[in-house]
Amino acid sequence: MNDEFLTQFREPPRPAFAHALYERISQEKVSLRAQLAGHLTLRNALAGLVALILVAACVYVLAAPKWVEVDNRLWVQERSSGYGTSISDLPPFYFYASPLLSIEEAKTQSGFEFKVPTWVYPIFDLKGASVPDMWNSELTSGYPQINLFWERGGILHTPGELAFQAFYTKMLILDKYYPASFGMVVGRGSTKMVEVNSMPAVLIRGDWDYNKIFETLPSPDNGYEWDKQAALQLLWREGDVVYRIYAIDSLVDANDLIRMAESAR
Amino acid sequence: MQASENDWDAIYAEQLPRVYNFFRYRVGDGPLAEDLTAVTFEKAWRSRIRYRRYLGAFSTWLFSIARNVATDHFRKNHKELPLDNARFHSDPTLVEETVQRRHDFAHLLKLLSQLSARERELIAYKYGAGLNNRAIARLTHLGESNVGTILNRSVNKLRAAWEDEDER
Numbered sequence: 001m002n003d004e005f006l007t008q009f010r011e012p013p014r015p016a017f018a019h020a021l022y023e024r025i026s027q028e029k030v031s032l033r034a035q036l037a038g039h040l041t042l043r044n045a046l047a048g049l050v051a052l053i054l055v056a057a058c059v060y061v062l063a064a065p066k067w068v069e070v071d072n073r074l075w076v077q078e079r080s081s082g083y084g085t086s087i088s089d090l091p092p093f094y095f096y097a098s099p100l101l102s103i104e105e106a107k108t109q110s111g112f113e114f115k116v117p118t119w120v121y122p123i124f125d126l127k128g129a130s131v132p133d134m135w136n137s138e139l140t141s142g143y144p145q146i147n148l149f150w151e152r153g154g155i156l157h158t159p160g161e162l163a164f165q166a167f168y169t170k171m172l173i174l175d176k177y178y179p180a181s182f183g184m185v186v187g188r189g190s191t192k193m194v195e196v197n198s199m200p201a202v203l204i205r206g207d208w209d210y211n212k213i214f215e216t217l218p219s220p221d222n223g224y225e226w227d228k229q230a231a232l233q234l235l236w237r238e239g240d241v242v243y244r245i246y247a248i249d250s251l252v253d254a255n256d257l258i259r260m261a262e263s264a265r
Numbered sequence: 266m267q268a269s270e271n272d273w274d275a276i277y278a279e280q281l282p283r284v285y286n287f288f289r290y291r292v293g294d295g296p297l298a299e300d301l302t303a304v305t306f307e308k309a310w311r312s313r314i315r316y317r318r319y320l321g322a323f324s325t326w327l328f329s330i331a332r333n334v335a336t337d338h339f340r341k342n343h344k345e346l347p348l349d350n351a352r353f354h355s356d357p358t359l360v361e362e363t364v365q366r367r368h369d370f371a372h373l374l375k376l377l378s379q380l381s382a383r384e385r386e387l388i389a390y391k392y393g394a395g396l397n398n399r400a401i402a403r404l405t406h407l408g409e410s411n412v413g414t415i416l417n418r419s420v421n422k423l424r425a426a427w428e429d430e431d432e433r
Contacts (some may be wrong), residue, residue, distance in 0.1 A: 003420055005427050006392040009370045013285040017299045022277060024303070025310050 057165070068191050070202045073181040074237040078188045081224070091231065092163030092208060092246050095147045100128025103148065110146045114166035114241050117148075119263035121256050124150035124162050143182070144168040162252065165244040165262075168226065169237070182242040184235065187226025194234070196261040201236035203254050234261055273313070276323055277306070283324070283394040284331050285337060291385065293374050294367070301338055305331045325403050328394065335386075342406055358361030376426045384419040391416055 012018075066078040101109065103116055106129035120126070127149045151164040169182045184204075192203045206228035234245045234257040243264070245257045284305050288298040308330050377385050383405075390401045398416070402409040 002424070003392065005424065006373070006388065006420065007395075009289075009366070009373060010286045010393065010395070011289070012282050013302065017303075020282055021281075021303050021306060025277075025306060116385075173296065 013068075043183075061069070065185075066188070068193070068202060070193070070200050071233065071237055073179070074235065074242055075181065075183040076191055076202055076204065076235065077183060077185050078191060079185055081214075091210065091248075092147045092149070092165050092244075094193065095132050095246075096149060097128050097130040100130055100149065103129055105129070106131050107145045110144055110167040110168070112144055112166075112241065114168075115238070115243070115259045115264035116145060117245075117264045118166055120150055120162065120260055121252055123152050123251065125152075127151050133243045143170075143180070161248050163246045164264075167242045167244070168241050169240050177179070179240070182237070187228070190226060190228065192254075194258060196234070196236045196258060199236055199238065201234060201258075201261070204233040204235065207233070209233040232257060234258065236261065273310070276327075280324060280327055281306070283396075285325065287328070287331055287389050287394035288335070290374075290377070290380070290389035292338070294370065301331075301334050305334045308334065324396070325400050328390070328400070328404055331388075370404065373423075373427070376423050379426070380419055380422065384415060386424075387412060387416050388419055 068076045068078065070076065107114070111130040129149070130147045132145060132147075145165060148164040150164075152161055167182060169180050170178060186204050187206050187208070190204055191205050192205070194201050194203050206226050207227045207230035209224045209227050209230075210248075230248070232247045232252065232254065236243055243261065245260055247257060281302070283346045285298060288301045288305075292298055292301065305327070309327050312330075377388060380388070386405070387401060390396045390404065391398075398406075398409050398412045401407075402412045405412065407415075
């Protein structure tokens with residue numbers, strides 16, 4: 001298509017016009033820059049700072065551990081990952097020993113006074129007790145402790161389906177015991193404050209995935225997860241002794257655990 | 266991405282003649298084409314933060330502003346081609362060649378004024394600004410083949426009229 005008759009009239013703009021327009025826009029550039037600088041030092045900087053603080057606060061609220069203080073020497077900390085889990089948090093069945101001791105033998109070996117439940121859910125039978133050797137066992141928390149085990153009758157039983165633990169919360173340092181606090185790291189949203197004989201206690205629903213933890217001992221990964229179905233735990237303190245009831249059987253509910261705790265003599 | 270200040274100088278140098286000629290083909294020579302060009306570039310500079318490179322070429326964006334400027338102008342003035350104005354600005358002191366060129370351009374503008382508004386707009390994009398059919402299609406929301414058809418028909422009409430005038 002011959003269209004030279006149409007294109008031949010194109011012309012460059014007059015240099016004076018092109019220059020004047022460029023100058024006009026350049027002046028606007030300067031004033032815009034000044035405007036922007038003004039915004040940055042005043043309103044924008046302030047708004048940015050406030051936004052930063054809000055974001056930081058949100059991140060802190062969502063990610064920071066939540067402390068639940070049961071009393072002044074007993075606490076749990078809710079976390080979204082299992083980082084910081086200590087050996088004292090291990091499920092009681094890791095301390096299951098064969099042969100088990102009688103309760104009287106456990107009292108003698110433990111070296112501290114502790115109470116024993118007088119009521120348990122009827123389907124369980126007391127199997128015995130264990131007292132981990134603080135000096136010769138890899139799995140000890142540094143607290144003297146005893147573990148009592150019940151098992152469900154029948155063929156399909158698992159050692160430690162129901163366990164009662166007592167920790168003497170005086171830390172042995174060199175050759176002396178010092179008062180110590182006792183704490184556990186648990187999953188986020190897993191705790192509920194309850195009472196045992198009018199004393200503060202905490203109900204914990206679930207447990208960490210210990211299969212993963214033990215694969216990586218002695219330096220557990222940070223990536224293990226909280227399993228809300230794994231167990232039901234009750235934690236409270238009387239004097240220097242912290243007690244924990246740990247149930248992995250779904251037949252046992254929170255009321256059973258509290259009743260069992262309140263029956264301890 | 267937005268058009269940065271560094272880009273701006275290059276864009277200005279490249280696009281100014283195209284926008285200017287787009288308006289010349291719409292409103293003729295003279296201060297009006299310069300004024301509308303200036304308005305277009307000032308608007309583009311002020312709203313450059315709204316330009317997003319991934320949405321299309323900068324020239325398309327710039328010409329969409331030019332199109333709005335032209336539409337505003339015609340809405341206010343109800344007159345597409347100030348032909349008398351174009352003739353008036355032919356300077357008698359210019360050399361003969363320039364005078365002839367001005368005369369011919371004024372003649373082309375007169376022929377353009379006989380086309381429909383859409384045809385005139387497409388001619389200005391194509392032969393004033395030098396945009397290709399695809400860019401014109403994007404600007405005018407017409408199909409690319411439709412743009413080609415309209416342009417072809419318009420150019421044929423213009424050529425016939427142009428050659429008639431030459432023969433006289």
